[in-house]
Amino acid sequence: MRFPFPRAARTAPPAAAVFSPADSPDSSDSSGSPGSPGSPGSPADGEILLETVGLTKAYAGADGALPVLSGIDLTVRAGEIVALLGRSGSGKSTLLRCLSGLIPPSSGTVAYRGTPLTGANPGSALVFQTFALLPWLTVRQNVELGLEARGVPPRERAEAAVQAIDLIGLAGFESAYPKELSGGMRQRVGFARALVVEPDVLMMDEPFSALDVLTAENLRGELLELWESGQFPTRAVVLVTHNIEEAVLMADRIVVLGSRPYGTIRETVEVDLDRPRDRDAAAFDELVDRVYRIMTGRPKETRLPGRADGARPDRRTVANTPLPTASVDGLAGLAAMIAHRGGCCDLADLADELGLDIDDMLPQLDALDLLGFAEIHGDDLLLTEAGTAFAGADVQESRTIFAGAAVDVPLVRLITNGLRGRPGTAVHAGFFRDLLAHHYTSEQVDRQLETATDWGRYAGLFGYDAALREYRLDEETP
Template identity: 80%
Template sequence: MRFPFSRTAPVPAPATAATETGDGGILLETSGLTKSYAGADGELPVLSGIDLTVRAGEIVALLGRSGSGKSTLLRCLAGLLPPSSGTVRYRGTPLTGANPGTALVFQTFALLPWLTVRQNVELGLEARAVPPRQRARAAEQAIDLIGLAGFENAYPKELSGGMRQRVGFARALVVEPDVLMMDEPFSALDVLTAENLRGELMELWDSGQFPTRAVVLVTHNIEEAVLMADRIVVLGSRPYGTIRETVEVGLERPRDRGSAAFDELVDRVYRIMTGRPKDTRPAARPDPERPDPERLDRRTVANTPLPTASVDGLSGLAEMIAHRDGRCDLADLAEELGLDIDDMLPQVDALDLLGFAEIHGDDLLLTEDGTAFAHADVQDSRALFAGAALDVPLVKLIANSLGGAPGTTLRAGFFRDLLAHHYTSEQVDRQLETATDWGRYAGLFGYDAARQEYRLDEAQPGTMPR
């Protein structure tokens, strides 16, 4: 299906590329793509050495955890961010600005609240100088295609979250991009709404009515990637974004989530995502009451980011595994709890980082320390947690920096400045929140939120300093 303006402002095909790219032809390509941001201590790398192709007729999922550079890569493909080195090509020609063959759908709708649905959808056409009558007809077709007929004159405040995201899709599709870019488009929706919209989009794609040649989807949801994509590009983030592995899905559509083949592929991708270099955890565990004075440099801290997992959350998972004889299949446990596997990954990573659990294939196994932690009473669990937490570089850095002298205080800004060389401001907040939660529970240090200060209080006999 083509909209009535039929690319009044057509995308020019470069002389080095075919005017029309059929199924299988390369639309987008990156070579040695690296992206860094300027920091106080030099360049902060986000992506390194990305080689990627996007072909006509396929859906490519960029899958990875927070900090792996998925959204940065998407914006480089869209020409919104220039690469620090390497190249991004659209139809064979290097990008020097915004990519004329792409359109973006964002996680947060990004609608203008003072415009109606039709006016929001027409924005891209207006920017391309499409005449009013033609863009009105094209907008109506896009609105109808995406299931919003009858809401043309409604304002965003009158719409539910799912309907607002439909407007975002219509606005992107009405310009008939070669490649539709989607940055976690379902993550702000409730589960049922997301499932419904995801299913409708796949039906449109399979029907041939989707007015775009390819789709690039950013997601952290493994099942979503397996359900939608033809190819899954798994990004790793230690210490910066690289392609860990590319997985060809190869399942017929529509895909059956209950099939053995679907489960097997989810498990395979899960194993790739949870792969951890063997050297990320220090070999020796110091006495929790005498922090190892060995100097921790900023790169060590940056290369071992903390998962966003509370002590309660990771303790709860450890206890569930202990009740299953110390071993469980994560997919089965997630299904039993009514969760996606992805929802459990931060807790899984936390147990792994602390040395309380190990990943073997599809199973999570408690270690000897993890079993003791899961069965311990409150006081013993804190002591066990303290020993494990001092193997975590950021927690260890905060504890060591306080120097072991009761009454010592340090401003949180000191650690923010150190982390700012390696993380964005939002990531710095999450890292410090997790480190503070873990360190306070372990009794390694206290924290005054009003003063934004870490402190070392007088220790009671036989206890860790609080």
């Protein structure tokens, strides 16, 4: 399906286009037939549309740049759906924004059809996690925004918007306002707004995560049907997700990002399954389990900033061992569930049974591993002797067991030893914030201290006065 855009309006979009950067040249003006794979406006399957070489992205920190992504080499070809999968903090959304040209890399290059980007990607459109609709505009007016920014005349853009709205299943809602629509319908408007400019690459940043399970499943299915039917007015899709089953269901290739100590490509998985894909098929389950193993396994080597040898650190430090965002109650609950299953469980089965995504589970799994309460072997989680004792202990005994494990966690140990070095004196949280700022962003520092405070208080290692923002060793602290 081709939307009737004037060639001049599509080939010279203004740099200020916000919602959807410009589309590829109009295929009707090429030597091939309209929409034919060999024409400039419709790249042949397999042609490289996007490519990154040595991409690194870093943000300012107390000691200079704090890397978020490092050494990313990635290609996106026409005719494929690529899923960027990783835990929170792995840089998935940052990479997507670099690919779309919304933020520049700190080093390395991002190229669209062989030309390095110096601004917004002229061949991409972005669908956001939130609906990002203007509430005072109708559905049709929201869809027209990108075309209006490019100077497309009112009649042509109205016709194109109606076609896009019909394609995405919203016919009859053209004059409705966002407040009249359900969450699923509002996200459909977001898809129509992106597709109406016929981008070479459609980029989606967790587009289904704000929807309920049934709505998300329905919308995924309809988009895949459009993709398979040839009516999808885009040549490639890049999808950011934290849902392993979603990645296996939709993607032709899954790029798994690791996050320790910063985002790198851990492994790329080819999904050689025919569509439509059967979630109950053995091959589907095997691939899901494989990706789980990649996500939960430890990298073969950990390269710290400033270390050229890439060697794994000899000891755990605050810099190389970030605290997972996991509460003590959550850890105790998960440990009890595993103990109830005999001390061992399959991670994918457990997540499915609990209705959790990978981002919901990985912080707890990492925390149990960090505390020595569990070990991950392949796609199985096994409680250790200490973890079994923790899961079965009463309140007082569990605190004692937890204290013995938490005191060896680098940040908890740093706070505890800092207080022991100043007996009877309170230490302001700013002291520890300054130390952490050498290795983490401000937002990461907040999360690190919040978790460390939760763990240390529960273990009885120290107290914390939230009003004064001070840590102190209590008299009864051992």
